[in-house]
Amino acid sequence: MTISNERKLTIARAMAEAIQEEMQIDPSVFVMGEDIAALGGVYGNTRGLLEEFGAERIRDTPISETAFIGAAVGAAQDGMRPVVELMFVDFFGVCFDAIYNLMAKNTYFSGGNVKVPMVLMTSTGGGYSDAGQHSQCLYGTFAHLPGMKVVAPSNAYDAKGLMTAAMRDDSPVVYMYHKRLQGMGWLGTEAGATVHVPDESYTVEIGKANVVREGTDVTIVSLGLGVHQGLAAAATLAEQGVSAEVVDLVSLVPLDRDTIRASVAKTGRLIVVDEDYMSYGVSAEVIASVTEHDISVLKSAPTRIAYPDVPIPYARVMEQYCLPNAEKIVAAWDQMKVA
């Protein structure tokens, strides 16, 4: 099908456009981070903004994540709406106090009298041999800690709408974008993430999952890059006569447990795909959402395909062995249907 006014954007371009349109109407929005001005962000998500808004509002920072994320907290509490970038989520180790002790707790510790309306955007994911300090997802780490909303778009439409929603939210939002969905050629990219994006400003609700493919035999739940792997697996399964439903979580906090439960109630089978580490993470939370609600809907034990509990290696064959992919999802179905 061809849409006459189709306007395909990469996630990087969709993020930049959302920020641009919001900055045009809201003077309290500004951007801080490393290499977000002249370079336009290592992943392209602030490209073109410096030229339009200048260095006061598109503000390159020193390599001082503790200081500038802490400063964003202070500016947000003082009436601004900062969008800050943590270049790689892996770098949270040098600045997590500003994130989870300040950004995420000041609303609560003030009894709701102080608001911290800021967006922390950060890149996630591996698959391009950057090893374990530049390839993690850490979805579960952020989603585990209370006080911050967490979103992870799988396509450019959601990316734009989620960014606009995040900038308008009065609570802090961690916006986790996957490097291999950004549409940056040099990183390799998932073509399915580049989709039609409306020109005008719009929001995508934070806390609402999407059923991106309907099916009746098994539910595949994932987020970010994993959604595309789930869709690829569903296409393969369809050739075998298996009808797989694919759920894109979109948001981890709040988590749309109702959509997950409704899908599994329909299919009776659940495969969770998560590029983050296996244990104590998103995959377990999704399964618990179903089992603690109504275990009787399950026709077989749920399965998860997640990163094994090891640091991410450099060597291509080792990393690819560990990462989720469509073949692993199909294999999981093969195991499951036997059970």
Added chain:
Amino acid sequence: MTPARDEQHWMYRMMVTSRKFEESIEAIYMEGKTPAFNMADGPIPGEMHLSNGQEPVAVGVCAHLNAEDVVTATHRPHHQAIAKGVNLERMAAEIFGKKTGLSGGRGGHMHIFDADVNFACSGIIAQGMGPAVGAALSRKMQNKPGVAVAFVGEGAVNQGGWHEAMNLAALWKVPFVCVIEDNAWGISVAKDASTAIANNSDRAAAYGIPGKRIEGNDPYAIYEAAGEAIARARAGDGPSLLEIDTYRLAGHFMGDAEGYRPEGEKDALFDKDPIPRMRSKMIADGVATEAELAGIETDAAATVDAAISFARSSDDPAPEDALTKVFAA
């Protein structure tokens, strides 16, 4: 620059109010904690860091601040909060963990937030720095009046985040002042055992900004130095660093036996207690009469008693209120 008569009266009033508040908290804190000391017991549970002796820093700095100015404070925040004008009744109630507290009992003594006077705390060392610099940036970007002051202890200067924030403040030339309360001890570790240089104010040179050390825990000298730094910030000339010699007349926290202190050190500090010193000076300088100061002391005690009574008589929060206010309404 000497504080005017009215300012001196205000400074003395705040110092006395703060000390009386701490003395009340100290007494109540021990309720239910004898003979066996268990931090979890009594009407005020948890850690308690008293500010006795450090009052001159709070009043010398806050004498130059208005409600619109921003302060970030430390885990030892009561004197700073009182001098900044935080609602004393609601602060006391917060310390008691009551429903009427500033955050309805969610924060407690190390997390005092009063948005009406732009006061915030963090219990993590040096982590008020970034938010203060960010608030200062916000004022500059919005072209709105107001400066931001981060109070930290001398131990905080050895945190990486302190240096990051100082660099950022100087780089962006924001209206910010860092005030180091040097009470010579990081819990049990003496400053000279933790810090490579004697005067942290020298570190200002690393950021190309003015730095000054003020000796003697003297509210007048602090007033003068803070006045210059804050005026400089208000004028748009950028941040400053002050290190203020002060005294920790209490333990690091309530229950601290302080076996690490050299013998005689505390006695010597009590001999230099800044409150009786300021009292004598005001009388000697003729800026206050004995009767006026006695009146201030009576008023301060009444103010504290009223705040404590408010806190004691307030209701506990509903337990399930713990589940609210995680996100903005």
